[in-house]
Amino acid sequence: MQGIAIPARTGAQPMPNPSPRRQRGLSTLVLVILIAALLLAITGGTLATLYFAGLLGGGGEEAAEMADGEPEPEPPKPPIYLPVEPALITHFEDDGRSRYLQVGIQLMAREQPAIDVARQHLPKIRNDLLMLMSGQEADELQGPDGRQRLREAALAEVNEVLAEAGADERLEDLYFTEFVMQ
Secondary structure (H helix, E strand, O other): OOOOOOOOOOOOOOOOOOOOOHHHHHHHHHHHHHHHHHHHHHHHHHHHHHHHHOHHHHHHHHHHHHHOOOOOOOOOOOOOOEEEEEEEEEEEEEOOOOEEEEEEEEEEEEEEHHHHHHOOOHHHHHHHHHHHHHHOHHHOOOOOOHHHHHHHHHHHHHHHHHHOOOOOEEEOOEEEEEEEEE
């Protein structure tokens, strides 16, 4: 006979073909997992973009302040300096000895009108600073704390001169650029 070849049985069983229903269930599960992963990736990307753009998370407080109509504070203007020249030299007594104090001073403001008013009244400012410094005790000026107190008192003295002149402007700070005691 010719024709059909019959395989010999070797003890191995033929692999059953999966049913079409089982294949369809498996492919549906893979499809659902892929769609869920894609949705998670899109959602994560969107949330990350919103967070880093400041529209989500920590930027909410700033956005709420901006929505209230409060403008952002402006950065401080650069300082403008006015040197008090020449350096102030004053004489004072210390335990019966004559002592001298030489102080170089720079006045600082962030608005030009304050500097202009200070420049206009510089002779009175120099006078009042000399009077303030001549009343100091030498041992108080030896340390940084005493010098800081003198600096603060000098700034208050200068701003008082500006107030007496009727100026609205005030100086922001006063710096010692030289400080020599003999």
